[in-house]
Structures are given as structure tokens and as C-alpha cells.
Amino acid sequence: MRLLLIEDEPEMAAALASALGSFDILVDHAPTLSQAEAALASSVHDAILLDRQMPDGDGLDLIPKLRSKGIGLPIIVLTARGDTDDRVAGLNKGADDYLAKPFAVEELLARLRAVLRRPGQLVATTLRVGRLSFDCSHRSASVDGALLDLPRRELLVLETLIQRMGRTVLRAALEESVYNFDDEIQSNALDAHVSRLRRKLAEADAGVEIHGIRGIGYLLKRASK
């Protein structure tokens, strides 16, 4: 995946590029809006990270410009302002998401995955945590190359958790991804899936932990040493 980062703060750009680099995401940096427009002409990017305070104007003004040129790339606005009004303004201008500084890289990754998953932006990615790999396009999980044999619902649980790895996933969101509308959900069915999944991951020594947060949901993270 290749991103265009439009950001005037060189330190911020460098930190972000190196952090995203460790997730196999290539980052091109544009320090001004005009350079960003030039870079976008090459159309090699999958998404745009856009800072608001740019030396040559408000980053938000770039969005309608790009849209009118037919550039439909997902745009996540990153800003140090982040008031509610600000957020609404960003989304109204056509941004796909809005993230206030400071933010967790994992949060940014989760938002990126979410905007890329939208129709027309399907991108195959393999997510890795610990020794576990999850292939999103084939929906399969493996540890050190050995495929894990998981039933469909456990795979769905794992997919949802791994897409927000390191972050909390609400119980309702998990249930939504595992069950259809017409499925009758038993109150502890999800917990049963999770505990079976947890046991299988431990048996395969996948190097990940699934934590339950009572009253909230679950969280998947790399096992602490």
C-alpha cells in the first residue's frame, strides 16, 4: 500500500513514515498543497493523509479540488485542531475520516483499513500480529505459514479483532460481523466463539492474546513477553 502524506511538519512526516513503514506501507511526503497536487498526478497512491494547517492554505480546500478532478482516493484528515465543529467541516468537505492529533498509529491503521474496505477500494492485505498472519482476501489465518483450521465464525471474529488489533472492539461490532440479521444470537454464543478461538491460538503458539473487557468487548494484541 502506498500513501501520500500531506503534512508541513517534517518531524511528524518522518515519524509517521517510519511507523507506517513497519507495517509495509510506503509513504510519500508532500510538504505543501501544490506539491501534493503534483504528486497525485502520478496516481500511484491508495489513500491520502491530509494535515489541515499547510503553508499554502487550509488542507481541507484541497479535497473539493481533487474530487472535481475525479480523484476518488480515500482521504483521512489529520489535524491538531480536532474540535467537533472542525470535524464536521472536514467530513462535509468530503473527507472519509478525521483523526485528531495526537493519535495512536494503530488507530490510524484501523481507520485506513476501514476507508480502504469501502466499495471500489478493495485492497488485499495480509495483517500480522506476533507469529499470526491473516490474509484478508482469502480470509485465512496461519501461524508461521501453517494454516489454522478455524470454523467460519471464529475466522470472522478473528478478522474483526485483527483489523483493529491493539484497539478495543465493541461486543456489538463483533456480533454484527459474525451473525446475519436473521441469526438468533444467544447471549453467550460470542463468548464461546472467542474462548475457543483463544484456546486454538494458544495451542498454535500464535503469539497473540485476546483480552475480554467486561461490559465493552474484546481486544487482540501481541502477547507480552
Added chain:
Amino acid sequence: MILRPTSLRWRLVWRLVPMQGVILTLFILTITATMREGGLFVDDGGVPLTTERFIHGLRFVFGGVILPTLGLMTLATLIATPMVIRRALASLGDAAEQAESIDSGPPGTRLVIAGVPDEIRPLVRAFNDALGRLDDGYERQQRFLADAAHELRTPIAILQIRLESLADSSERTRLLEDSARLGALAEQLLDLQRLNQPGSHRMRVDLVAIGQRVTMDLAPLAINAGYAICFEPETERVCAMGDELSLARAVTNLVQNAIEHGGRQGMIAVRVGRSGTITVSDEGAGIPAEHRERIFEPFHRLQPRPRGAGLGLNLVREIVRWHDGEIAVLDESRGASFRITLPLAQGD
């Protein structure tokens, strides 16, 4: 009514009465002199004016005319002056009342100048100008605070990203907690600045939703630090009137406080009660009874340690106070428990 030497009344009476005396004396002396020159005194049986008769005349003039008149005038002055002054100064009452109502709240108050006597207008104007300068100073300070908090966001963001790129270690976990606290402090300063702006108002907020979001956001930090964390709402919705962002930040601060001081083991619980309470508890060493009052004072810390600003709990209290709520440390057998109580929204 007491005439104090510093009162306007006393000063007027004190200057008017002798002045009236002098004028009256001069007036009568002039008249008697004129009469003598005109021969009016010698008309009486052709007796020439002797010293004796002159003194007698003077006595008559002073004792019979000047002194009684002066006495009457003094009395009149004493009665009239306070009345005049009271009338003239009545309009200052409004200004005084306005001045009374000025506090450290939102700026922009000025004393009304209409109806104030001309002589006192310069004072009121000067006072208003001074208020204006204070307002400017206040605004500059507020703007500085907001700008500083905004400016802090970018370096904190860079810090956060760099820390996240570090290899997993307990040091990284702690550093991430620190940067989260730093971020929350900057946000709380912005919250207070925003709430103290005119026009900020309370809306209907759901405390259950706030508690859930905060628990969800901080669960990774808590779990990485070695805690289990849970959210226990007593009911599905608890509506209060408030500012959602700042309330969420206040609860965030309490959870971060629990993460830092909870002993890195056991459960951190966020509970929402139907009576409008949000409680954050840990299972750490707790807070000794003698510290429970002072813990909300700025820069108070239980023990001197290099971490934490000592400002966090104070900001929480400030935000809770803005909501007309209360914050208390509960008396628990183990661990620390902070409870925020907010007035419930009507009509639920």
C-alpha cells in the same frame, strides 16, 4: 446618617459654612459702613458717633444679625447638602451594583455611564478603561493557553508515533502512558478554556455512552499496564446536562490516574449509576484519608515523584464544578475510588 470626615457631605459642609460666614460678615459690614458714611448713625438726636456706640453697633450687628443668620444657614446647609448629594450619587448605585457583580468569569462587563454626575464620569470612564485593559489581558492569556495547548498537540503526536514504533517493552508501555497523560492534560486545558468562553452551554449527554467510550479507548493502555478493565453501567441510559467532550476527558483522566497509581494489577472498574454518578475504581494502595481533601488541589501529590503533573485531578474537579457536579474520593477498604456526581437531566 453619620458625617465622617472623609465623606463628601462633611467636606461640603466644612467648606460651605465658613465661606457663607465670611460672605455674610463682609456683606453686613459693607452695609453698615455705607450707612455710617451716609450719616445714618448720627441722625438719632444728633448724638455723635462714639467708640462706645460703635462697639455697641458692632455687637448688635454680629450678635443680632450675623450669628443667628449664620446658624440658620449652617442648619440649612447641614440638611440640604446630604439631600443634594444623595440625589446626585443615587445613580452611582447601579454602577456600584454592576461593579459588585464583576468576577473572574467571562469578560466584557462595563459600568453604565448614563445618569452618572459629570464630575464622577471621568472616574467611571477610567474604571471602564481599566476593565477593558484587564479584558484584553484576560483574552491574551486565554488565547495563549489555547494556542499553547494546540501547539502541544503536534509534538505530542510525534512523540506518540515514535514511542509506538519502539520494540515492545515495559518501558515503552510506561512511555505511552505518559504521552497519553500529556495529551489528556493539553486537551483538558483546552476544555476549560472553551467552557469559560461566553456561549458555551450544556447539552443532554448520556453518561453510559461516555463511560463506555472512555473505557473502550483506554482499555489497551490499561491491559498493557497489567490490569483487567471493565465497564458496569447500572442501566442502559443515564442522561445529564453537560459538555460531552470535557466530561469524557475528566473520566479519561480518572482512568489514567488509576492506571498510574493502581499498582499494575487487579481490576480497574468504570461504573455508571442511575443517579448520575460515574465511578472509577482501582485495586491499588488507595488514598489515605488525610489526603482525600487535598488531592484535588493543584500540584498536590501523594508522594513526591517525577511523573505526573499534579494538575490532572484539579482539572477534573474544575470541569465537574463547571457542570455543578461533585467529585469525591470514596471510602473504600481497598484501592482508590473516585466518584463524579452530576445533576440528572430533567424528563427522564
